[in-house]
Amino acid sequence: MTGIHPAVVDVSGGNLVLVLVVGLIALGALGMAAMFRNEVMAAGEGTDNMKRIAQAVQEGANAYLTRQFRTLAIFAVVAFFLLLALPADDAATRIGRSVFFLVGAAFSAAIGYLGMSLAVRANLRVAAAANDTGRDPAMKVGFRTGAFVGMATVGLGLLGASVVVLLFKDEAPHVLEGFGFGAALLAMFMRVGGGIFTKAADVGADLVGKVEQNIPEDDPRNAATIADNVGDNVGDCAGMAADLFESYAVTLVAALILGAAAFGDKGLVFPLLVPAIGALTAVAGVYLCKPRAGENGLTTINRAFYLSAAIAAVGCTILSFAYLPGSFSDLEGRDVVNQLDTTFGFDPASGSPALIAAAAVIIGIVLAAVILALTGYFTGTEHRPVKDVGRTSLTGPATVILSGLAVGLESAVYTTIVIGAAVFGAFALGTGSLSVALFAVALTGCGLLTTVGVIVAMDTFGPVSDNAQGIAEMSGDVSEEGAQILTELDAVGNTTKAITKGIAIATAVLAASALFGSYIGSAIVAVADADLNDNDAVDVFGSFFVFSPSVMVGLLLGVSVVFLFSGLAINAVGRAAGAVVMEVRRQFRDIPGIMEGTGRPEYGRVVDIVTRDSLRELATPGILAIMAPIAVGFGLGVGPLAGFLAGAIGAGTLMAVFLANAGGAWDNAKKLVEDGHHGGKGSEAHAATVIGDTVGDPFKDTAGPAINPLIKVMNLVSLLIVGAVISMTVGDDANRTLSIVIAVVAAAIIVVAVWNSKRRSAVIGDDEPAQVEAAA
Template sequence: MHTLLANGDEGVGQLAGSNLSLVVVAAALALVALGGAAALVKGILAAGTGTDKMREIAGAVQEGASAYLRRQFRALGVFVVIAVVLLFLLPVGEAGNDVRIGRSLFFIVGAGFSAFIGWAGMSLATRANVRVASAARDGQPISAMHLAFRTGGVVGFLTIGLGLLGASIVVMVYNGDAPVVLEGFGFGAALLAMFMRVGGGIFTKAADVGADLVGKVEQGIPEDDPRNPATIADNVGDNVGDCAGMAADLFESYAVVLVASLILGRAAFGETGLVLPLLVASVGIVCAIIGVLITRMRASDASGLTAINRAFYISAFIAALATAAAVIAYVPSSWSELGSGIDASEVPVNPQVLAIVAVVIGIALAAAIMSLTGYYTDTRYKPTRDVSAATRTGAATNILAGFSLGLESAVYTALLIAAAVLGAYLLGGGVILVGLFAVALAGCGLLTTVGVIVAMDTFGPISDNAQGIAEMSGDVDGDAAQTLTDLDAVGNTTKAITKGIAIATAVLAATALFGSYTNAVEIEGLIGGQLLSELSIADPANIVGLIIGAAVVFLFSGLAINAVARSAGSVVHEVRDQFARFPGIMAGTQRPEYGRVVDICTRDAQRELVTPGLLAITAPIAVGFGLGVGPLAAYLAGAIACGVLMAILLANSGGAWDNAKKDVEDGNHGGKGSEAHAAAVIGDTVGDPFKDTAGPAINPLLKVMNLVSLIIAPTVVVYTVEGVGEGADGPVRWIIAGIAVAVLVGAILVSKRRSAVVESGESRAPEQRESVEVG
């Protein structure tokens, strides 16, 4: 049996001159990306902002989104402080206090970058939406599409620029100790992203479900009719969920993949492994700039999606060629030249071929998932058309059709991801650490396209908001309104695609981090037969850990969906209450109290995100100290396996329901106002928390749990393994496990005390029942 650790116990000193120069180049390219973001912002803000009414509505959305994020950041500050203290207290092996301080410091940096990207994405999107609507109103459909995509490009540039800059600085400052410090950087990014993804998802879907159920189904008014009190909250939610939340999510994916690559790269490739992932990321900077700039819609294109797909595939092809050139120029062609201690007879390919093929596997995976997800969620293809047709026989058959689609698509997407993981791993030829580094490099390859991926994702909510502003203002009609409807449909598909790619990134990152975890426990002294014994699947404790890992994914998803149900119930009663108490709303003589719904969604999102967040942090601690090293590894394996299937199921079924509703609204199966339309709306509201709350939040959940496990691994070995640690039989492990379990159980019990049933009128205080007369 090959040892897991190739050369991870050999420290890496100061970087050689040429390697240090390459790291500096990577940091410089990161700054170029940030400069590119600033240049795009200037051009976006120079565009026209439409009519006074359009600006008024956009301003309300911007104000609500900013207020929500300010409140969320204040709430999350407590978690950041606690995490910094705990990180400083946990050991870092043989490294000194400067490394421990660095890990805590860069946790704050990672969290800060994640928060900034979320805020910047939201802030710019709330300014671009009215400009996209204005361009459509002025009869410039191509300009409208370009504005929306380039706004997403700004967020993409920020994501890759800050991710690469942070990692490069850590490598320059800490050299061989950089992997330990990067644990903090990745953990900070992942933790903030998970909270923002969950909180934003709860907000946006509570408002969306409430607006659809009362406005569309009960009152029979359009989705973004200004008479609906939930419309502003719905548009705010698009920004705090899909812009801020998803931008932070993709940033932490980028950061965590770099973290795992650098940890495994140092152990497998020595000093070269500390630089190679940064080189691949640098190629991604160039490809992102090219991909965003060449995304131009032609008159012959069927839709904006054609232009986006064309740019994605071109940038992916360039990424493959540029990476191959960079690897050939930098990585030695033989293992002996690499000086990593790897026996060339054990690995079937040389280091150059391994690195190139691994990265290409990741790029190909992104392209394949893009095609597969589009097939299952786009109305041009049979699966979603079947879901749309099922609305003719009612909501039940619509939901069954969409759910079965999600189940089926999860299998094929998971097999595709598994094939990529196995293909990369086999490049290592049985040397486990080398194979795991190849998996991490595949993740880096996938993320060479992340700049375009983020642009695709942000394009969706901007287009959705633009259509909402146009409809609420009443200043856009005819061909201009159809332009915005078409852009919104494209945005639905791009959001579904980016969720699929984000899930793949999460699996690759989690698999690589899993390898980093097993490497960490081996470095701590758990080696050879004892390590194999601890990780044996024949041990019932490991089976228990596996089951708990899968169960946590189910519990997390249930908590997130139930949180939306509770908050949406409050919104439904609030909207019903306003329609009942103020008849002038439907007549257009009274202005709805939009702020009330925004307040309800903000309050509930902050309250509901705590329990899922605590679950992600405390569950690995409870399993690790309560059951041991092996069960914790099995826990991670169970969470990864179950997480990928659950996330794809939720994302694709939700996306299919959403686009099936769009298909009916386009005039199929009876069109708007028909029984089929009512059934489609019900399916869409069921799918909303699936695709925009629980499903995407599983991505950061997996990485948070893996990073927590990686950080506590040395301490778990010390306190749970006989003959290795100092206190395997002592009370410390049980005290820690007991505290973690008590915190988790307490949070769940508090959450369960909140009922999903809200009595009519409960959502508003008597003194807040007055309305405002208009016109």
């Protein structure tokens, strides 16, 4: 087992020039983002009353994110020093990994903040455009807002990765582990915190306003309306943008780690070139999003997506054959990989690197298109699943809940099969070589990343159009024709949000699968570096066998973490929403003239409540994600930790799709009834779908999306600790006492965090309003 070391790749000459070009493309993407932002800010702002309402939303969103970032800074500092303590090849790599952890976290936070800050200004401008100039200008403002976030995501992701490669050359993959971990950790916290905020306000506003008081969704008499609109931005804009950014960063991390092993020198550069082409095609997608006369807005947006994806497929195919050779013998820096494949019983690489890379990237692009269509079918108002859910509203809320659960469960199977087929197809491209097969899976993720710019634009369009309709309704300054335009755009945005959640899940699974491959590869190298005797080496790799009881235990623990994480997130929304319900009821009861329009609700109190509760609740899921792999790895070993990751990826895929699509079906079934079907607004059927929608809110906007960064954080933590796990648990120099102590401490931290979370009751009693008031 001696003599095997990681490959040393050379980033110089033409490769160095290409990395510099990628960096310039990244800067160009950021320049395009700035241009799109200026276009949005140049649009009209509407009436003074509309400005006043928008200002309240802006202040609430800024206050929440400021307090959240102060909280998350503590986690970032602790993680920075923990990373410094982990082993690395040299001091420069260890320091670089920790520094770029902070860079990744800062970029993730910046994407979330920048997306939110423009969205809370664009919502006003979309409402004004719909009222003053018509649908097409309003749609353009909304989509340009999303384009700004999309190009900023692409630009910062490429910039961070290219700078690391330029500075650290062959050590770049190890430094990028820190960059990806920082991005994923911040994104998970922003996803969980923002999701709790937005859905607590939304559920509380719907239950008291729509169901109890029978007033419209964004009626200014409802004290939770401002908090609801703030939540759309901190959850769907800031949270989703950070989520997709970290998917972008993490996929690049995995691709660069695996690429350097599989394709040598060119493998460290090619994964940067693919998303660089995606940055260029994203710009094309934005400009192709032009409505035709009488065309539905969703058709326009989908066409822009498909056209940009097709352009990316062609561009990446040309790139593959122009940059990569037709034979593995022509690749430099692969000697170590061939030795690894041979040593552990895998076939040597064969076939054409150019063809393998092109096919893998195209699989990822096709996967994005298929997921878009599949998710649209299960959550769109024009298709049978949502129509069936809407029809069950005639028999009450129980049947609405049952039908929505059925849609979510069924759709999860089909979506998982599609994602699994993509992963299997990419792996098969390796023709028996483990290193090439894993790299092909990572390249499939890179192919999916070529669509990220347009995906983020589609997603951000949703909350912006939703907020625009809310501002119009609260202000009462928009004409009937303008209100109808905003209703149409809101419906389009609702579907694009559901669709992009499906694609975000696919990116998460591909990134996690690639990271899982990186984990296996790192385990192989760590075993080699540990200079184990043959018996110990056999024991390590024997522990990966699926029929090993310890691996099965690890797999079950991985599945359990996904369920526990989902339950904690949903329960957190329930608790916070209960506090909102009681506060809004109190205001209706105690403030004279609210229903008559002569009394003004205390909007700020509800914003304070959901801010406090969301920040208090986000710590426990975060601790679970970080500590669970540490407990399993140091307690059970490297093989069971692989089983843990496999269980988390499998269960996470099914759970995330189930939660997202069930929630999306309930949401659009409600909109179907509100459009006049089955009795329309105010009917019993409408009340039934509102209840379904409130159940689905934490499904689709809190727990479901938060699973995406969860599985990537756990994979990254495992990747970072795999060397330490092997050195402490295997061989003559093993220190099982210390490893068990670490595992017990990690498990104890999880138990204390969960116990502390469970102490906060989900049941709100009659005395709760006074407690809430005192705490606020």
